Amino acid sequence: MEKILPITCPGCRSEMQVKSLYCQACDTTITGSFSLPLFLKLEPKEQDFIMKFVQNSGSLKQMSKTLKLSYPTVRNMLDDLIEKINQFKKESHENE
């Protein structure tokens, strides 16, 4: 079973931070406070969309064939994603 990375706190719905990173090879643990990369803040299906978009050389026409969806539907999905990323960026600027 694939584990889902929790990105929001189940208690207060705030954004989660990375507190520790662990190396399985040498058993090293680094602790601190790290923000999640923007890509990981997206939903799994949105991450999948970006991966497919890159694999299709950024061609919406090719994407529509791969996903078996119409061109405007794929373009709308991309527009929604751009809007969401811009929102994340805006929020992170406000928090800085």
Next chain:
Amino acid sequence: MKMNKIFNPFHEIAGSKALFLGLLAMLATGLIGYFSHTHFPDIISIKYIPVSLPLWYYFIQQLVIWLIPSVIFYLLALLGASSSVRIIDVFGTQALARYPYVLASITGFSGSMKRFGEYIIEVAMEQNQEASISSFDLIMSILIIVASLLLVVWMVGLMYNAFRISANLKGARAVGLFIAGFAVSFLVSLFTGIQLYNFLQ
């Protein structure tokens, strides 16, 4: 899921494919309408007029009721959309949105509607109290009227989804622009339809 596809096939079909299928549907509507005397004088109306008119008139009528809303919705999409809009998507999806009217063109084959129309004219306009209609014709006419209304609702729903998806509009903005575009399209198509009909007289 299937129901969703009936009201919104545009998630999977748009652009030139939708245009091709839509033009085929309009060609079929015009051709069947010619034989059944079913007219589409504006973007929503379905009328039975038992007058012989040339075949080209039925095809021109189909083009008029497709091109007028397509042009208006394209202009509104350019005004309201935040990203790029492809003209082929607006025109293609609006063409495909007219496919329920293939069924509407068949309604004119029913003799019951013709007799129901004559009965209404005799009772309402000529005050003929002795006019009568058989129960079969009455039931058939009511069924055809209800079916026609459902076809109108179905097509308007398709037109809305076609506009919403081809222009990437959501919520109140999509609804507002659609209502405005639909109302203008209706009036312009009605006026054009009357001019076209008068041209033949």
